[in-house]
Amino acid sequence: MACSGCGCKERVNLLEVYPEKRRALDEYIDQLPLCEDMERQKGFLIGCLHKAQEIFGYLPLEVQECVGKRLRLQQSDIYGVISFYSFFTDQPVGKYKINVCTGTACFVRGADKILDGFKSALGLEDGQSSADLKFTLSTIRCVGACSLAPVVMVNDRVYGNVTPKMVSAIIKDCE
Amino acid sequence: MLITTPKQLSTLTRELQKQARKAAKTQVLVSMGTCGIAAGATPVFEALKRAVTARGLTDIDVLSVGCVGLCHSEPTVEIVDVATGSSTIYGAVTPEQAAALLDGQGREVKKSWYFPEDEANTENRMQARIVLRNSGRINPERMDDYIARDGYQALATALTGMKPEEVVDLITASGLRGRGGGGFPTGTKWRIAAAQPSKEKYLICNADEGDPGAFMDRAVLEGDPHAVLEAMVIAGYAIGASHGIIYVRAEYPLAIKRLQLAIGQARERGLIGENILGSGFAFDLSIKYGAGAFVCGEETALIRSIAGMRGMPTFKPPFPAVSGLWGKPTIVNNVETFANIPAILRKGAAWFKRIGTPGSPGTKVFCITGKIKKVGLIEVPMGITLRDIIFGLGEGIRNDRKFKAVQTGGPSGGCITEKHLETPIDYDTLKTLGSMMGSGGMIVMDEDDCMVDVAKFFVQFTMDESCGKCTPCRVGGRQMYRLLEKITEGNASLADLDTIRDLAQTIKTASLCGLGMTAPNPVLATLACFEDEYRAHVVDRKCPAGRCAKLITYTIDPELCTGCTLCARKCPTGCISGKVKDAHVIDQTTCIHCGACFDACRFSAVCKK
Numbered sequence: 001m002a003c004s005g006c007g008c009k010e011r012v013n014l015l016e017v018y019p020e021k022r023r024a025l026d027e028y029i030d031q032l033p034l035c036e037d038m039e040r041q042k043g044f045l046i047g048c049l050h051k052a053q054e055i056f057g058y059l060p061l062e063v064q065e066c067v068g069k070r071l072r073l074q075q076s077d078i079y080g081v082i083s084f085y086s087f088f089t090d091q092p093v094g095k096y097k098i099n100v101c102t103g104t105a106c107f108v109r110g111a112d113k114i115l116d117g118f119k120s121a122l123g124l125e126d127g128q129s130s131a132d133l134k135f136t137l138s139t140i141r142c143v144g145a146c147s148l149a150p151v152v153m154v155n156d157r158v159y160g161n162v163t164p165k166m167v168s169a170i171i172k173d174c175e
Numbered sequence: 176m177l178i179t180t181p182k183q184l185s186t187l188t189r190e191l192q193k194q195a196r197k198a199a200k201t202q203v204l205v206s207m208g209t210c211g212i213a214a215g216a217t218p219v220f221e222a223l224k225r226a227v228t229a230r231g232l233t234d235i236d237v238l239s240v241g242c243v244g245l246c247h248s249e250p251t252v253e254i255v256d257v258a259t260g261s262s263t264i265y266g267a268v269t270p271e272q273a274a275a276l277l278d279g280q281g282r283e284v285k286k287s288w289y290f291p292e293d294e295a296n297t298e299n300r301m302q303a304r305i306v307l308r309n310s311g312r313i314n315p316e317r318m319d320d321y322i323a324r325d326g327y328q329a330l331a332t333a334l335t336g337m338k339p340e341e342v343v344d345l346i347t348a349s350g351l352r353g354r355g356g357g358g359f360p361t362g363t364k365w366r367i368a369a370a371q372p373s374k375e376k377y378l379i380c381n382a383d384e385g386d387p388g389a390f391m392d393r394a395v396l397e398g399d400p401h402a403v404l405e406a407m408v409i410a411g412y413a414i415g416a417s418h419g420i421i422y423v424r425a426e427y428p429l430a431i432k433r434l435q436l437a438i439g440q441a442r443e444r445g446l447i448g449e450n451i452l453g454s455g456f457a458f459d460l461s462i463k464y465g466a467g468a469f470v471c472g473e474e475t476a477l478i479r480s481i482a483g484m485r486g487m488p489t490f491k492p493p494f495p496a497v498s499g500l501w502g503k504p505t506i507v508n509n510v511e512t513f514a515n516i517p518a519i520l521r522k523g524a525a526w527f528k529r530i531g532t533p534g535s536p537g538t539k540v541f542c543i544t545g546k547i548k549k550v551g552l553i554e555v556p557m558g559i560t561l562r563d564i565i566f567g568l569g570e571g572i573r574n575d576r577k578f579k580a581v582q583t584g585g586p587s588g589g590c591i592t593e594k595h596l597e598t599p600i601d602y603d604t605l606k607t608l609g610s611m612m613g614s615g616g617m618i619v620m621d622e623d624d625c626m627v628d629v630a631k632f633f634v635q636f637t638m639d640e641s642c643g644k645c646t647p648c649r650v651g652g653r654q655m656y657r658l659l660e661k662i663t664e665g666n667a668s669l670a671d672l673d674t675i676r677d678l679a680q681t682i683k684t685a686s687l688c689g690l691g692m693t694a695p696n697p698v699l700a701t702l703a704c705f706e707d708e709y710r711a712h713v714v715d716r717k718c719p720a721g722r723c724a725k726l727i728t729y730t731i732d733p734e735l736c737t738g739c740t741l742c743a744r745k746c747p748t749g750c751i752s753g754k755v756k757d758a759h760v761i762d763q764t765t766c767i768h769c770g771a772c773f774d775a776c777r778f779s780a781v782c783k784k
């Protein structure tokens with residue numbers, strides 16, 4: 001897996017590099033009421049992946065394996081879930097996740113222009129991260145602030161009534 | 176403090192009401208849902224708090240409340256005189272102006288739009304508040320606020336005064352239909368689950384709200400989370416389930432936070448847990464998170480998602496009410512459906528039936544967005560006309576453009592044109608119009624919107640969100656998208672329109688779940704209402720609305736061009752030539768129709784056709 005800290009291309013094992021993060025994940029799993037019934041055990045998978053992604057930022061193979069071991073699940077079960085749900089990613093993401101809303105309300109109010117603005121300002125395509133892992137550009141389907149369309153969400157912060165002119169200011173806000 | 180009997184609850188309610196009357200003369204309510212915060216409500220809230228402290232005003236209570244629905248004027252602040260209940264709402268408040276509001280100075284919002292206290296009186300007022308009765312009125316993070324407004328009284332009535340069958344009967348009699356889209360009678364569904372002999376049953380609240388352009392469930396969860404919890408305990412009692420799960424989409428962090436808080440509070444008070452209010456009934460609640468898959472809003476997919484699998488729908492029957500989560504009887508209801516339950520228990524089925532239409536009693540919350548002047552969240556009685564919503568509450572189209580269509584039902588719905596604006600809307604009339612209620616998103620479009628482009632947008636959405644289980648949906652959706660793309664790029668023939676109709680029928684009939692079955696609706700509806708527009712794209716290779724980039728030609732009017740060279744410098748392909756102070760020309764062979772020159776020119780010399 002590529003390094004998620006400094007952006008170098010070294011393959012590192014996140015579990016080894018960040019023992020404290022591994023501990024946090026273990027502690028989360030420890031407090032789950034795990035049971036003998038395999039069917040029901042699987043019900044904890046998505047919650048664990050949410051937690052793991054919150055801790056590590058993304059879900060590289062070693063993290064998937066770690067979750068799998070603890071929940072006694074097959075790697076295929078885990079990867080199947082990660083690839084199905086758009087929220088999960090096995091690629092490192094930038095510190096600032098710029099999500100341009102392309103839901104209906106935003107679409108009607110010109111979200112395409114906003115997306116184009118970010119694409120050219122950051123030199124990234126939809127779904128790409130910058131080499132220094134500062135930014136990830138992606139689209140999202142409605143953040144529930146449709147009345148402020150078009151909307152851009154940067155990490156947990158929501159910007160409303162965005163115009164193409166505001167693009168550079170939003171990027172600057174991150175720095 | 177633990178509440179163990181209905182009597183304790185009533186005493187507490189009365190006490191809190193008395194305290195509230197005594198405590199503050201004036202309440203200052205700052206609307207702080209996701210949208211309010213995005214519009215800048217937090218600094219306004221802080222400025223108001225500071226102003227109150229600085230002036231030493233002890234009889235003013237500044238509260239952070241949920242969304243009131245006045246999204247067009249956010250951030251909003253409402254100042255309520257507690258004794259008389261009269262209030263003034265100020266809109267577009269800035270932190271600098273905040274202090275002046277305390278002296279009654281600010282931009283007032285017209286009240287005709289929004290009557291907060293009209294649960295009792297719906298005549299002559301377009302809005303009626305049942306689902307949103309507390310949203311924007313109470314601090315959603317304080318359980319006492321909810322209790323003071325008769326919260327959990329319905330639960331006490333159900334648990335100690337009614338048998339489970341009686342609760343089911345009451346909901347059946349009220350005629351409440353599921354607000355998640357399908358409009359299935361809630362009472363009927365509960366009866367099926369209640370009749371199952373299984374000891375273990377599940378109750379699920381569907382808070383996945385996947386329809387892009389709809390946010391009413393978010394508003395309820397952020398503004399009045401306890402109402403949903405109360406309803407879930409009641410429903411659990413009615414069907415004999417002791418486990419409840421709220422499946423909420425991960426894109427709603429604030430709603431999740433408030434739900435967690437509310438569950439903790441209810442647990443502490445003993446309104447969730449063992450032996451609730453001394454009735455012997457036990458109910459516990461947990462939250463599960465979605466992970467960004469629209470199809471997981473479909474109930475069987477949702478159940479699989481809770482079970483930790485890929486969210487792929489399964490064949491019905493068996494219906495979840497018979498065999499759902501872990502193979503046990505399971506009821507899935509929408510957030511808004513639940514939010515109606517406590518009010519029905521408190522006021523009775525007859526009261527509920529008096530609101531709305533005979534076939535669809537009650538109210539519906541809609542999010543009106545798009546090209547409308549007053550975007551926002553409204554709750555109206557069923558049977559209101561679209562004209563009243565769009566031109567009454569919404570005050571018409573922005574920038575004085577012409578109304579073209581309104582899309583209801585999201586990616587499963589269709590569009591409704593001028594012709595049908597007078598139709599009273601409910602579940603059944605919308606279906607006759609070739610659309611559907613859906614979850615309640617309403618996107619208003621004006622003459623600048625291209626209907627082919629809109630249809631393409633929805634098809635792209637369902638194509639992306641198809642779970643891939645059935646070929647007609649997975650492959651058919653993609654082919655449908657390609658055909659629409661061909662049209663918007665000017666490469667289609669009239670035969671393609673027939674292919675689209677054909678393909679649409681196949682997808683509708685041969686898909687397993689609602690996503691596939693309804694995915695062609697936006698195309699069929701726009702094709703039915705706006706065939707001319709499709710033909711213009713195909714035959715004349717023109718986009719009448721000027722949206723489809725490939726079909727737009729940009730030219731420079733030599734009369735108007737001053738030769739400022741700005742456009743030539745902005746053009747990404749360098750296809751504009753001309754000397755300084757001479758008229759410029761666009762080379763059509765290399766133009767990529769991006770419109771940069773059109774946006775750049777300050778002399779309106781670039782024409783778009």
Ligand SMILES: Cc1cc2nc3c(=O)[nH]c(=O)nc-3n(C[C@H](O)[C@H](O)[C@H](O)COP(=O)(O)O)c2cc1C
Pocket residue numbers: 352353354355356357358359361381382383384385386469470471472473474475507508509510512513614688689690
């Ligand atoms: C593709 C698809 C997406 C759906 N999304 C939602 C949703 O986001 N929220 C919801 O409450 N119901 C959604 N539904 C409807 C649910 O399947 C289910 O009918 C509903 O939650 C039942 O609750 P109700 O009876 O209270 O309406 C969706 C259905 C389909 C086919």
Ligand code: SF4
Pocket residue numbers: 470487488640641642643644645646648649686687688689690691692
């Ligand atoms: S219709 Fe589409 S979304 Fe539904 S089950 Fe089939 S492939 Fe999946």
Ligand code: SF4
Pocket residue numbers: 731735736737738739740741742743758759775776777778779780781
């Ligand atoms: S920007 Fe307008 S005025 Fe200037 S050269 Fe281009 S067309 Fe002419």
Ligand code: FES
Pocket residue numbers: 101102103104105106107141142143144145146147149150151387388389
């Ligand atoms: S469509 Fe963009 S926030 Fe809802």
